[in-house]
Amino acid sequence: MERVFNFSAGPCTLPLDVLKQAQEELINYQGTGMSVMEMSHRSAAYSSIITEAEKDLRDIMNIPDNYKVLFLQGGATLQFASIPMNLMKNGKADYMDTGSFANKAIKEAQKYGEVNVVASSKADGYAYIPEAPAPSADADYFYITSNNTIYGTRFNAFPETGDVPLVADMSSDILSREIDVTKFGLIYAGAQKNMGPAGLTVVIVREDLMGHSKDFTPVVMDYATEADKGSMYNTPPCYAIYVAGLVFKWIKNLGGIAAIQKINEDKAAMLYDYIDNSKLFKPVANKDSRSIMNVTFRTGDDDLDAKFVKEATAKGMTNLKGHRSVGGMRASIYNAMPVAGVEAVIAHMKAFEEANA
Numbered sequence: 001m002e003r004v005f006n007f008s009a010g011p012c013t014l015p016l017d018v019l020k021q022a023q024e025e026l027i028n029y030q031g032t033g034m035s036v037m038e039m040s041h042r043s044a045a046y047s048s049i050i051t052e053a054e055k056d057l058r059d060i061m062n063i064p065d066n067y068k069v070l071f072l073q074g075g076a077t078l079q080f081a082s083i084p085m086n087l088m089k090n091g092k093a094d095y096m097d098t099g100s101f102a103n104k105a106i107k108e109a110q111k112y113g114e115v116n117v118v119a120s121s122k123a124d125g126y127a128y129i130p131e132a133p134a135p136s137a138d139a140d141y142f143y144i145t146s147n148n149t150i151y152g153t154r155f156n157a158f159p160e161t162g163d164v165p166l167v168a169d170m171s172s173d174i175l176s177r178e179i180d181v182t183k184f185g186l187i188y189a190g191a192q193k194n195m196g197p198a199g200l201t202v203v204i205v206r207e208d209l210m211g212h213s214k215d216f217t218p219v220v221m222d223y224a225t226e227a228d229k230g231s232m233y234n235t236p237p238c239y240a241i242y243v244a245g246l247v248f249k250w251i252k253n254l255g256g257i258a259a260i261q262k263i264n265e266d267k268a269a270m271l272y273d274y275i276d277n278s279k280l281f282k283p284v285a286n287k288d289s290r291s292i293m294n295v296t297f298r299t300g301d302d303d304l305d306a307k308f309v310k311e312a313t314a315k316g317m318t319n320l321k322g323h324r325s326v327g328g329m330r331a332s333i334y335n336a337m338p339v340a341g342v343e344a345v346i347a348h349m350k351a352f353e354e355a356n357a
């Protein structure tokens with residue numbers, strides 16, 4: 001069977017070149033006589049892998065020296081707890097409620113301190129990103145979800161938070177667009193969309209924000225400890241870090257994030273342009289808040305939506321069904337989704353529209 005165009009929201013499609021290289025090196029990594037999966041995380045060979053992965057990530061994201069890069073486990077969800085445990089020095093934080101993952105982060109943070117939900121688009125089905133208010137003067141940090149995977153919305157511009165550190169869950173748009181890391185106190189992302197396989201979570205944290213964790217913080221969740229130990233307090237997600245390292249090199253070779261951003265914007269524009277001119281398909285997210293990673297749309301008729309998804313699957317385009325809380329369709333077009341995949345889905349939409357007009 002041939003490979004499909006996989007529009008999954010994550011885990012999702014990875015660059016074919018990366019998979020091929022991993023395959024080539026699978027049973028004997030660069031003459032070591034073993035797979036990266038079989039390697040001690042303390043070995044010289046593995047040490048080069050993790051060091052190079054960090055260096056490449058720093059290069060492509062332009063991460064300044066006063067930020068630590070941590071390669072952790074536990075998924076983005078564990079960070080919902082790690083962030084308040086590490087950063088809520090004075091017990092207060094501002095959160096923007098722009099979707100289900102923001103909501104989960106809010107619920108988790110409420111266990112550790114006072115959470116001020118400063119804006120929410122929940123009443124409107126999270127179809128847009130609300131205006132960001134100025135942060136509360138005594139907030140330890142201001143929390144956002146930069147891209148909302150389920151609804152297909154994103155922050156086009158990031159809030160200005162002054163001295164209050166901006167914390168961002170970038171799980172579904174990290175490495176998709178250029179960002180100024182210095183505007184953030186902490187950036188984190190689960191790897192399984194734009195970086196690699198599930199099991200790795202990347203945390204980029206400004207040094208001065210570490211070292212204030214609550215006494216009860218589990219040691220593997222303590223940023224200062226993980227930074228001090230080079231993400232090796234215990235065994236890191238070795239293989240996932242290796243694959244992420246290959247993805248970072250793939251991005252570098254394409255011309256960096258600026259180059260991939262251009263491709264992403266072009267892919268998203270093609271799809272939105274078709275939807276905006278369609279008589280059958282309607283966008284889910286408001287125009288000013290549209291994601292370029294997760295494109296959500298629907299016909300308005302659940303049966304027709306299901307038929308569209310079923311016929312797409314038969315043509316080798318999988319996982320186009322929208323999240324159960326939104327319905328309709330969602331095309332996740334992360335960095336590794338080729339332009340041909342977007343062209344194929346548009347061709348299917350056209351044919352479907354003609355057949356079902």
Ligand code: PMP
Nearest residue numbers: 075076077101149169171172190
């Ligand atoms: N935040 C966002 C924006 C996500 O899309 C997801 C997962 N899709 C999560 C958090 C949760 O990630 P994980 O499953 O790695 O805990």
